Amino acid sequence: xxxxxxxxxxxxxxxxxxxxxxxxxxxxxxxxxxxxxxxxxxxxxxxxxxxxxxxxxxxxxxxxxxxxxxxxxxxxxxxxxxxxxxxxxxxxxxxxxxxxxxxxxxxxxxxxxxxxxxxxxxxxxxxxxxxxxxxxxxxxxxxxxxxxxxxxxxxxxxxxxx
Numbered sequence: 108x109x110x111x112x113x114x115x116x117x118x119x120x121x122x123x124x125x126x127x128x129x130x131x132x133x134x135x136x137x138x139x140x141x142x143x144x145x146x147x148x149x150x151x152x153x154x155x156x157x158x159x160x161x162x163x164x165x166x167x168x169x170x171x172x173x174x175x176x177x178x179x180x181x182x183x184x185x186x187x188x189x190x191x192x193x194x195x196x197x198x199x200x201x202x203x204x205x206x207x208x209x210x211x212x213x214x215x216x217x218x219x220x221x222x223x224x225x226x227x228x229x230x231x232x233x234x235x236x237x238x239x240x241x242x243x244x245x246x247x248x249x250x251x252x253x254x255x256x257x258x259x260x261x262x263x264x265x266x267x268x269x
Contacts, residue, residue, distance in 0.1 A: 111143035114259040121266045122153035130200035131157035132192040135212040139255035155200045170195040182219050186227045186237035193231035204232035208258045213245040226254040230265045
């Protein structure tokens, strides 16, 4: 959490200054992104809500993403899916921004064939951005930290872009 706080503080300062809000959907980070954002004093000014979307059932209940939405080869742990999650969080929570992460923390890969250390992240809002991170590591805790850090960095980079 210590490595996440400096980034979360910068994100918080930008959101507060701009009077913007965020909601978060995360998977393999297990709530670390939301925890970092909430650890900054004054979080109620910008943080609206978050969810750990870890299963098909939670995907349906928390985000309203159905099997029909996943038709045509769409699967979790992709940039397209991460963006869909970020967009759904943004819509459902009526926030300026949605932030999402989905991946395989380890020690093994996921059922889609992605190896441990694979994560896709997305920001949805006035500007949409997606990235994929491959750590090459099977260490679950290290990957969770790395995924959360990179997701917060992506969000900060997006907030800084014109």
